[in-house]
Amino acid sequence: MKKLSFLLILMYTLLVLAACGGSESDGSAEANSAEASDGKVELTYWYAWGDKIGENNENLVKQFNESQDKIHVTAEFQGTYDELHAKTQAAFAAGNAPEVTQNEIASIGVFAKSGMTQDLTSFVENDEEINMDDFNPGLMGNSYVDDKLYGLPYLRSTPIMYMNTTLAEEAGLDLKGPGTWEEFEEYAAAFTDGNGRVGMSLPIDIWFYEAFIAQAGGSTMNEDGTEVAFNSKEGAEAFDLFRNMSNEGTMKVSAGTEAGEKARQDFVNGHAGMHFASTADLSYLLQLAEEKGFELQTYFMPSGKETKVPTGGANLVMTSGLDEEKQQAAWEFIKFMTATEQTAYASEFTGYLPSRLSAAESEKMQALYEEKPQFKVAVDQLENGVARPMAENYPEVVKIMIDEMTRGILDESIPTEEVLDTAAEKANAVLK
Incomplete structure (x- = not known):
């Protein structure tokens, strides 16, 4: 003790x-x-x-x-x-x-x-x-x-991808869903209509970032849990995917304590064609989809170099x-x-x-x-x-990562390398 x-x-x-x-x-x-x-x-x-x-x-x-x-x-x-x-x-x-x-x-x-x-x-x-x-x-x-x-x-x-297939059919999309990052970007662009609807509404959530880092071939922390590893080429690729889609207007990124609920409401109300969320939300989202009158399907998270999910x-x-x-x-x-x-x-x-x-x-x-x-x-x-990282101070690491990722999303002038290096420096200090 x-x-x-x-x-x-x-x-x-x-x-x-x-x-x-x-x-x-x-x-x-x-x-x-x-x-x-x-x-x-x-x-x-x-x-x-x-x-x-x-x-x-x-x-x-x-x-x-x-x-x-x-x-x-x-x-x-x-x-x-x-x-x-x-x-x-x-x-x-x-x-x-x-x-x-x-x-x-x-x-x-x-x-x-x-x-x-x-x-x-x-x-x-x-x-x-x-x-x-x-x-x-x-x-x-x-x-x-x-x-x-x-x-x-x-x-x-696990996190999975939800898609409004009613909107997908209207947009002329294949209902098999996006299997890769590239297809994910294509689907998001097709859903985006210029009238307030985007391809994906996403909260700044470390769980989804962990998924995309793993798919890029990297990891959030080293094997013994003593240092973070997200300030890497793979970590940058994962963060830039979100950042670039946000800048292009095909992804709406939300921050703060209500970010997850905002993203869900965007999806349920037809303001986003796709949604990342836990499989635990499935029963509830099926219920909401029925109430709102649209068809809902689930998919694997889009894959990068590897197919992994936390x-x-x-x-x-x-x-x-x-x-x-x-x-x-x-x-x-x-x-x-x-x-x-x-x-x-x-x-x-x-x-x-x-x-x-x-x-x-x-x-x-x-x-x-x-x-x-x-x-x-x-x-x-x-x-x-x-498995997810289980370092003793990982909850504090998560808070640091979310703060710095939010700063990077809101201010596109900050280089990705600076966003991740700043987060890593603060996180490693907490771990030590």
Whole structure:
């Protein structure tokens, strides 16, 4: 726990930022907060995101509570991943952390190395019921820290490309979608009509940048996570793709805390023909597309020199310092939430990837892929999945990268090399 003092300082900074984000709530947590019967082990579970994702969490917790009579779990919504992480850190410092929570996968290392989350290795070794080989190998890269298991894949994702095929047909585009960067630029130009519609509306988001750097043949950080590597030829190629399309007017780039929502609204309202987003948005976007009266299809991210994509989403983790009874109860809950049946349920309900092979191969999921092939795209794309960086200070690196990329997008006079070198200098100072 030698890093805890630094992390607590960071915690208070994050907490202030999180507090500025408002107190959004889906109001459904109260449904699971009824007092449990005498003798039940009480657990609290914190989760991120509302809408369909929030409903899924509440529904699964309700199913768990009804499936047995020894443990009662109360689910509580905590906002975005950043807000969830900040609140968890603050609660841990105050001694009242939830027993189970989510770690966005790039933060698994931060929480594990600071001593806030429990090593789950022994739980797996002593439990004959769980089959770790059933978890999709493409999702396990962010589950281990120093060869120890700290989280099980739960609501996991990759970024995928969404396209308004109704607009695409009107623009005379092939509905097979853009397979390469060059085709992506061509499609974006064809969608752009000079009357406010662009090819792509994109938030300045590090996840998408990680994808394009990997496709260019580069990486965001070096292998041991001690220095950044985005200030490279490959990093410049990825950034210039966004920058050039923005300058040409075929891509609208948004910055700030509401950038993701702005990009989504542009797409849903027909002001952009294409949209990058998590597969977790699929169910919701299909619903919105139906309401707005257009057809929606999903595609692999356009490929550069290589075909790669970062994984994303969250793992379920157990906070450290629990007594044995609470540990065992938390482990049973984590097992339930990541089991085959619940994994298939969550995937169908939200669009998140089925993290278990048995879930993807189940009759339920195969029937869904037959009926709605949009759901299968992210599963197929997972063959190209790569883990996200897990350096202890990577969340701070991300903030620096976003700030500098925003500066570069807004001021085209700044050379790309200067944008990336400035970001790298600041990021490496944080890492050291």
